Amino acid sequence: xxxxxxxxxxxxxxxxxxxxxxxxxxxxxxxxxxxxxxxxxxxxxxxxxxxxxxxxxxxxxxxxxxxxxxxxxxxxxxxxxxxxxxxxxxxxxxxxxxxxxxxxxxxxxxxxxxxxxxxxxxxxxxxxxxxxxxxxxxxxxxxxxxxxxxxxxxxxxxxxxxxxxxxxxxxxxxxxxxxxxxxxxxxxxxxxxxxxxxxxxxxxxxxxxxxxxx
Amino acid sequence: xxxxxxxxxxxxxxxxxxxxxxxxxxxxxxxxxxxxxxxxxxxxxxxxxxxxxxxxxxxxxxxxxxxxxxxxxxxxxxxxxxxxxxxxxxxxxxxxxxxxxxxxxxxxxxxxxxxxxxxxxxxxxxxxxxxxxxxxxxxxxxxxxxxxxxxxxxxxxxxxxxxxxxxxxxxxxxxxxxxxxxxxxxxxxxxxxxxxxxxxxxxxxxxxxxxxxx
Numbered sequence: 001x002x003x004x005x006x007x008x009x010x011x012x013x014x015x016x017x018x019x020x021x022x023x024x025x026x027x028x029x030x031x032x033x034x035x036x037x038x039x040x041x042x043x044x045x046x047x048x049x050x051x052x053x054x055x056x057x058x059x060x061x062x063x064x065x066x067x068x069x070x071x072x073x074x075x076x077x078x079x080x081x082x083x084x085x086x087x088x089x090x091x092x093x094x095x096x097x098x099x100x101x102x103x104x105x106x107x108x109x110x111x112x113x114x115x116x117x118x119x120x121x122x123x124x125x126x127x128x129x130x131x132x133x134x135x136x137x138x139x140x141x142x143x144x145x146x147x148x149x150x151x152x153x154x155x156x157x158x159x160x161x162x163x164x165x166x167x168x169x170x171x172x173x174x175x176x177x178x179x180x181x182x183x184x185x186x187x188x189x190x191x192x193x194x195x196x197x198x199x200x201x202x203x204x205x206x207x208x209x210x211x212x213x214x
Numbered sequence: 215x216x217x218x219x220x221x222x223x224x225x226x227x228x229x230x231x232x233x234x235x236x237x238x239x240x241x242x243x244x245x246x247x248x249x250x251x252x253x254x255x256x257x258x259x260x261x262x263x264x265x266x267x268x269x270x271x272x273x274x275x276x277x278x279x280x281x282x283x284x285x286x287x288x289x290x291x292x293x294x295x296x297x298x299x300x301x302x303x304x305x306x307x308x309x310x311x312x313x314x315x316x317x318x319x320x321x322x323x324x325x326x327x328x329x330x331x332x333x334x335x336x337x338x339x340x341x342x343x344x345x346x347x348x349x350x351x352x353x354x355x356x357x358x359x360x361x362x363x364x365x366x367x368x369x370x371x372x373x374x375x376x377x378x379x380x381x382x383x384x385x386x387x388x389x390x391x392x393x394x395x396x397x398x399x400x401x402x403x404x405x406x407x408x409x410x411x412x413x414x415x416x417x418x419x420x421x422x423x424x425x426x427x428x
Contacts, residue, residue: 010416014409018391040393076416083415092313096306102391102408108415146418147411171418173411177232177316179254187421189414194316195228197387200403201297201322201361202224202290204385207401 032063079107087113088160089151099126140167149173246277293321302374303365304329313340354381363387
C-alpha cells in the first residue's frame with residue numbers, strides 16, 4: 001500500500017506522533033481521530049482523512065490503537081531510514097539545530113556541524129562534534145551523509161551548497177535567504193524564519209482589524 | 215482594496231520581497247512575474263496570481279516596476295505595523311532567533327530575550343538584551359509587545375505562554391513541541407523544526423524510490 005501523501009498532511013504527522021507518544025506514556029490505549037482533532041485544535045474531517053491515509057487500523061467506536069497508529073505514522077515518515085545529516089555554519093542557528101532534540105524523535109541523526117572558518121579548532125557541543133569545514137569530505141564519506149543543512153550567511157550559502165553536493169549530499173535544508181543553484185538530482189527545501197513570523201504578524205493584524213470592525 | 219490572501223501566498227511573499235530587493239540594489243527597474251517564477255523555481259501561473267493579489271501595478275509587456283511592487287508587498291505583509299516581539303527561553307535557539315537578521319527585513323523588532331532562570335544576570339548579545347524573566351512585565355508594558363516567541367523546553371512552555379498572555383501578548387510563535395492552552399483572543403503558531411526536516415527526508419526517500427524504479 002503506497003498512497004501519495006500531500007506535504008500538508010506530512011507537515012501534520014509529526015504533531016500527531018508527538019501527541020500520541022505523550023498519550024502512550026500516560027498509559028492510554030485507544031484514541032479517536034475526533035479526540036486528536038480536539039486536542040490539537042485541528043479540523044475533525046482533516047485528521048480523519050490524514051490518519052486513514054497512513055493507517056488501516058482504525059475501527060468504528062474504538063478508534064485507533066495508539067501503539068499501532070504510532071508505528072504506522074513512523075513508517076510513513078520514513079522513521080528508521082537512517083538518514084544522517086550535517087550542518088554547515090556553526091553559528092548560533094547552526095548550534096541550536098545541532099543540539100535540538102526534536103530531530104532524533106523523527107529518526108534523523110545530526111552527525112556534526114562544520115564551520116567555514118578553516119582555522120577553527122575541532123570542538124564538541126552537547127556531545128555533538130563541531131569541525132572545521134576541511135573535514136567535511138571525510139565525514140560525509142565515512143558516515144554516509146545524505147542530508148545537508150545550511151546555516152551560513154547568505155553570501156557563503158552557494159559555496160556551502162556546492163561542497164555538500166560534491167560530497168554526495170542529496171537533500172539540502174537551506175536557512176540562508178538565497179536561491180541555491182543545484183543539480184537536478186538534489187532536493188532543496190528553503191526555510192525562511194522571517195516569513196513564519198511575518199505570517200503570524202499578518203494574522204494578528206487581520207484579527208485586530210476584524211475585532212475592531214465587529 | 216482588501217483581498218483575502220491565503221497562507222500559502224503569504225508564505226511566498228517574503229521570498230519575492232527578498233529577491234526584488236536584491237534586484238533593486240543591482241539597479242534593475244522592471245520585472246515580470248515569469249522572470250520571478252523562473253529565478254525562484256516557482257510556477258509561472260502561481261506567481262502571476264500571487265502578485266495580482268497584492269499589487270495592481272503590473273502592466274502587459276513591461277511587467278511590474280520593482281520599486282512599486284516592493285512597496286505593495288511590504289504593505290500587504292504589514293510592514294510598518296511596528297510589531298514588537300520578545301523571546302522567552304534564552305538557550306541556543308532563543309539566542310539564534312534574537313540575533314537572526316531576517317526579522318527586521320520584514321519590519322518586526324525582536325526587542326529582547328528572557329531567560330526563565332530568575333537568578334540570571336542581565337546581559338547583551340549582538341546588541342540585543344537578555345533579561346531574567348522577572349523583567350518581562352516591565353518590558354512588555356513599556357515597549358508595547360504584541361508577539362511572544364517561546365523557545366523554552368516543552369515542560370516550561372505552558373508557563374511561558376501564561377506569562378506572555380498575562381502581559382498582553384496577542385500572538386505566540388511556539389517552538390516547544392507541546393500544544394498550548396490559550397484564551398480565544400490569542401493566536402498561536404506552532405513551529406516544529408523536526409517536522410520540516412522529516413518532510414525533506416521523506417521527499418528524499420520518495421525520490422530515491424522513484425529513481426530506483428525507473
